[in-house]
Amino acid sequence: MVNAINDALDIKLKEDRNVVVYGEDVGVEGGVFRVTEGLQMIHGAERVFDSPLAESGIVGTAIGMAIAGMRPVVEMQFCGFIYPAFNQIISHASRMHNRSRGVHKTPMVIRMPYGGGINALEHHSESMEAIFGHIPGLKVIAPSTPHDAKGMLISAIESDDTILFMEPKRIYRAIKQEVAEGKYTIPLGKANVLSQGKDVTVVSFGAMIREVQKAIVMAKEAGISVELIDLRSIYPIDKETIAKSVKKTGRIITVTEGPKSFGLGAEISQIAIEEAFLHLEAPPARVSGYDVIVPLPKGEHHYMQDPLKIFYEIEKIVKY
Amino acid sequence: MVNAINDALDIKLKEDRNVVVYGEDVGVEGGVFRVTEGLQMIHGAERVFDSPLAESGIVGTAIGMAIAGMRPVVEMQFCGFIYPAFNQIISHASRMHNRSRGVHKTPMVIRMPYGGGINALEHHSESMEAIFGHIPGLKVIAPSTPHDAKGMLISAIESDDTILFMEPKRIYRAIKQEVAEGKYTIPLGKANVLSQGKDVTVVSFGAMIREVQKAIVMAKEAGISVELIDLRSIYPIDKETIAKSVKKTGRIITVTEGPKSFGLGAEISQIAIEEAFLHLEAPPARVSGYDVIVPLPKGEHHYMQDPLKIFYEIEKIVKY
Amino acid sequence: MFKEYNPINNKEFQILDHKGKVVAKEMMPPIKDDELLKAYKEMLFARTADLQIVSYQRQGRIYTYPPNYGQEAISGAVGALIKDSDWLVPAFREMGAMLAKGVTLKELFLYFMGYEDGSKFSKAKKTLPISVPIASQLLHAAGLGYAIKYNKEKDLVYAFVGDGGTSEGDFHEAVNFAGVWKVPVIFIIQNNQYGISTPTRMQTASDNLAVKAIAYGVKGIKVDGNDYFAMYKAIQESIKVCEAGEGPVLIEAVTYRKGAHTTSDDPTKYRTKEEEEQWDLKDPLKRLKSYLIAKKIWSDKEEEKVIEQYKVEVDRQFLEAENYGPYPKEDIFKYMYAEMPDDLKDQEREYERFMEWKAARAK
Amino acid sequence: MFKEYNPINNKEFQILDHKGKVVAKEMMPPIKDDELLKAYKEMLFARTADLQIVSYQRQGRIYTYPPNYGQEAISGAVGALIKDSDWLVPAFREMGAMLAKGVTLKELFLYFMGYEDGSKFSKAKKTLPISVPIASQLLHAAGLGYAIKYNKEKDLVYAFVGDGGTSEGDFHEAVNFAGVWKVPVIFIIQNNQYGISTPTRMQTASDNLAVKAIAYGVKGIKVDGNDYFAMYKAIQESIKVCEAGEGPVLIEAVTYRKGAHTTSDDPTKYRTKEEEEQWDLKDPLKRLKSYLIAKKIWSDKEEEKVIEQYKVEVDRQFLEAENYGPYPKEDIFKYMYAEMPDDLKDQEREYERFMEWKAARAK
Ligand SMILES: Cc1ncc(C[n+]2csc(CCOP(=O)(O)OP(=O)(O)O)c2C)c(N)n1
Ligand SMILES: Cc1ncc(C[n+]2csc(CCOP(=O)(O)OP(=O)(O)O)c2C)c(N)n1
Ligand SMILES: [Mg+2]
Numbered sequence A, B: 001m002v003n004a005i006n007d008a009l010d011i012k013l014k015e016d017r018n019v020v021v022y023g024e025d026v027g028v029e030g031g032v033f034r035v036t037e038g039l040q041m042i043h044g045a046e047r048v049f050d051s052p053l054a055e056s057g058i059v060g061t062a063i064g065m066a067i068a069g070m071r072p073v074v075e076m077q078f079c080g081f082i083y084p085a086f087n088q089i090i091s092h093a094s095r096m097h098n099r100s101r102g103v104h105k106t107p108m109v110i111r112m113p114y115g116g117g118i119n120a121l122e123h124h125s126e127s128m129e130a131i132f133g134h135i136p137g138l139k140v141i142a143p144s145t146p147h148d149a150k151g152m153l154i155s156a157i158e159s160d161d162t163i164l165f166m167e168p169k170r171i172y173r174a175i176k177q178e179v180a181e182g183k184y185t186i187p188l189g190k191a192n193v194l195s196q197g198k199d200v201t202v203v204s205f206g207a208m209i210r211e212v213q214k215a216i217v218m219a220k221e222a223g224i225s226v227e228l229i230d231l232r233s234i235y236p237i238d239k240e241t242i243a244k245s246v247k248k249t250g251r252i253i254t255v256t257e258g259p260k261s262f263g264l265g266a267e268i269s270q271i272a273i274e275e276a277f278l279h280l281e282a283p284p285a286r287v288s289g290y291d292v293i294v295p296l297p298k299g300e301h302h303y304m305q306d307p308l309k310i311f312y313e314i315e316k317i318v319k320y
Numbered sequence C, D: 001m002f003k004e005y006n007p008i009n010n011k012e013f014q015i016l017d018h019k020g021k022v023v024a025k026e027m028m029p030p031i032k033d034d035e036l037l038k039a040y041k042e043m044l045f046a047r048t049a050d051l052q053i054v055s056y057q058r059q060g061r062i063y064t065y066p067p068n069y070g071q072e073a074i075s076g077a078v079g080a081l082i083k084d085s086d087w088l089v090p091a092f093r094e095m096g097a098m099l100a101k102g103v104t105l106k107e108l109f110l111y112f113m114g115y116e117d118g119s120k121f122s123k124a125k126k127t128l129p130i131s132v133p134i135a136s137q138l139l140h141a142a143g144l145g146y147a148i149k150y151n152k153e154k155d156l157v158y159a160f161v162g163d164g165g166t167s168e169g170d171f172h173e174a175v176n177f178a179g180v181w182k183v184p185v186i187f188i189i190q191n192n193q194y195g196i197s198t199p200t201r202m203q204t205a206s207d208n209l210a211v212k213a214i215a216y217g218v219k220g221i222k223v224d225g226n227d228y229f230a231m232y233k234a235i236q237e238s239i240k241v242c243e244a245g246e247g248p249v250l251i252e253a254v255t256y257r258k259g260a261h262t263t264s265d266d267p268t269k270y271r272t273k274e275e276e277e278q279w280d281l282k283d284p285l286k287r288l289k290s291y292l293i294a295k296k297i298w299s300d301k302e303e304e305k306v307i308e309q310y311k312v313e314v315d316r317q318f319l320e321a322e323n324y325g326p327y328p329k330e331d332i333f334k335y336m337y338a339e340m341p342d343d344l345k346d347q348e349r350e351y352e353r354f355m356e357w358k359a360a361r362a363k
């Protein structure tokens, strides 16, 4: 996925002089995950560069550039370090368009590796999509494959809205997939049905997709047929795809990494009951983290969703 | 309510030398809403004082004081200005206890007027409880009456946890109520059933309670009996009270001011389906703001929940 | 000039003293009489409007408003020097500069009456809306500066913040980024002595605010912000710095907020009459007026006359704003995104259904 | 001293030069030989541990670790002067200071092995855990300082940040608050020339980092951070400032991160061998060792001997940490709140049910 993202950035940098890429250590070093590796060499230090260590500064200046007609793509080094930029995101990046009644656009992408499972220090494993999904004016997306990462990032850069692009760092290098060369886009806001099934719908995104897929294999052995929806877009949510699926299966589970309360799971469940109440054969369920800080590596397995836990929930809802 | 909060602060300042009150303009001026009026005069400028204009600074220093054994009560001038402090809240205030395995406590209260309906400028009308409810380690509470405000704030100051105390500024001076003199507390985390009913449960909090109560009068005229739960605590949510009620009524609506998606409504609906799925006679509904910025005064009526809109939803769910 | 007035020495740059006397002739910028008069009149217009708005507010015809009263020379000088192709990044107390960019009074009125449309400047190009979250706008200025430099343009960014705003982290990050990037931004601190009720000495222990420039390796200067000439000159010199690619500059404009913080504020709670009187002596308009009258290019009579005209004009635009009409419901939805999500469209339709029900019920 | 070394002049305070020669005798703090030896040995211990940890990490026995290598004199001097009743507010590269406060190596190992228990310091009082979000901890230091002053205690706060950290808004707000409040905090910037791969000149355009003190009206000084004596003396003088109630001091300790940023970093990507060699000549321990040997109170042989002992001790504590045992599931829940919400208890029970199901299934 790292290569696919790098490729997307490279393509847009080539194609559009208004695109610049910056953030902490993204220049010479190519980012701590090497996502931007080589881009400075190709496109120059005016277009791909290290910023001072200040997230509010990074996002705030990107807003200014975007207003001036550029298309900045900035990196937050880890999910846990986006919060100093929170005010700029919620008070400006997501609002300038509305505030100025469309006069000022903020076409910018905030890239951010998110999620656990990499044996990291505190603040390096979070998945707080729900907080960002609640911010009016922001769009939040997350790919689950290299192919999607490339196409979605290109779409994001081309979008005139402010987009938070959450990268599942756990599978940065885990999924081997041929990615089409050259430019292609994937429409934002559309979910992807990854597998058809009839007993239960599982909604998930990002790094959890792979875990769900493993659980689906277990479920199959247990005779349960699962439909898997890769959300791709956290906000807006593709209600239609969810509604269609849950009307068919009558059961829905959302699998996420973030804390339970006020999380993505509740939102998906709400959508399911709003769209398909009379089709429901069991209460929409959420498999999520607990309402705790993601534990340090030695305790992380207590927190994360693994295939077995997902299967456990699948079995539970089917037996309901 | 302003007086009740002032009273609570005064009582705790008197009783406990570790309590200090600070924030922007809370000293000499007594706060822009006059909530802290007179307190500096009584307790001195060492204990009630103006801080520099920097929200991260206010919350961050309060964390330090709390670790040292003090009990700071700090004010964010408006709901829209808490975001610069977001990193300190999510990365430290809510985590220091867990991070240090209980060695360091952060007994502190962040007071913040929230919500719309006061014809204010942008950023002065928000109700983003869902974002804070999603932060593990934080407790989030909001009173709906002067009586509750006083008792809950005293409890909050005495709690060893970090508490976000959301004050419904719209009803700061709107509700006339005799408040008991002297000290009393109200346990945190418990909801309050404000009226009994049998057809539908309405869950709400803060300034919306009054609107719901007006809607309940309309509903009564239409022959609908409504049970009203004042949540009081956004996190943790009093699941038990909600479950009990919805099992009785079979219908539930959450009324909130914040944006719809990823909001409190979805969380309450999820709780209802988890706890009482088989009792539900209609899909749990949310009456909330739209996924837009709270409009400036001339457009605010398009956004806010008024009694008629709430009644409309009550009627809809009962007819479902 | 930046050497001579290195803020480390806490020297305040002044040309016209409190009595309207020129005390630093060698520094006097060569402004033609007609230009000077034009600038003076613009400040007078701003002041007239400002005072009138406060009275509209008292009549309940407008919501909370932050007066500019006493600070007009700062916006005035910026207004005289800013180009159409320069960016203006206001805080919320820069009426003069906004008018100079082409924002109309009517638009400002609309804004303070509670219409977002007031920020949809129909004529003013390259002007950001008022920014409420203190100091946050300064980062946008740094970003705009980057874009200018990146595109090898010759324009500038003028960005405003208050004394209170210098305490925010964003102030620090903005000037620091601009310093590292060497972008053409003139940061202007309107030090009007208070952040609402909080005096500047409770914001920071530094000797002055201009001295903060040193922390970012940029040029800084403390200027008498009630002295039109000093402000003019300081900005002119800052423009040179920016144009030479040595950008940014931090200007502390020392002034006084003669009015309340906003129309909901009561300054008697936190400051004395004496203090207000002291500062009244330093009023920027009175001072410049003395100068103009001494130069015999202005008179009390002329002033009275134009003020009457201005009042009519202000009122005219106010009435236009007042008759702007209802706020269409679609406006709360349609500007949220460049590309509106389906779900938001559904929400709008949901609202329409409610409105239909409501209308039917009313019958 | 703060006058003479006013950072505006960009002069670096040094006592012992790169070759171990005393160049400012009049400044030399009167440290007894045994104290000095003790301090040297502590730094040597820290270095030995540090190098060993990197090798544990290579063996996959510990997770990501940020080496202190080359920066030991800073923590060493703090360690020698900090009292039990003083607060230590670390960033994450202050092993020596933490050990001096009573944090054990085993605890540090536990932390970097992925146990929160490693931050539950059993002996170290008044020591905050490692803080990962850059610069955020400095505000806690300012608050701790307020508490000390409020309680009329005589203690101090020692707070650390890196050169990169000075760019964050929280750095600004922290030093500013401390300056306004005049609280006893010594802010120490470990300027090790890089924030990960980003050189200090890309963090800020200011001449040095100590000069930022001026923005807050506090005392500041730029010190050779690889010179134990200079660090010691600068801290001693800062303590006096704090104890006199003149509030915080900002020390820039100029040093070099001889190792990688963390064990997952590869410095060859962004810096040259020549640069590393240049800085190697300024190594803090080598320098102090020359001095000690010249003074005939230390020898290579003794050094070899204690290093061997230290290695054994480091290994002993490492093994203890390695055998710490499993991480009980309740630990992820029970520290979240002082008073645990019912719902969290339910979540724990839910997890137990899953574990029971899992156990049953495994049979
Ligand atoms: C982030 C933020 N915090 C608080 C406020 C509330 N507030 C509005 S104006 C103001 C004082 C601003 O003082 P200063 O920067 O000196 O500007 P002035 O009002 O004097 O022009 C405050 C605290 C705000 N708008 N934004
Ligand atoms: C708020 C925040 N942003 C980003 C990071 C990621 N990060 C960890 S260390 C580091 C560089 C720190 O540089 P410096 O302050 O000079 O300290 P040093 O590592 O050199 O000791 C960065 C960017 C972080 N931990 N916190
Ligand atoms: Mg001010």
Ligand SMILES: [Mg+2]
Residues within 6 Å of the ligand: D162, D163, D164, D190, D191, D192, D193, D194, D195, D196
């Ligand atoms: Mg560094």
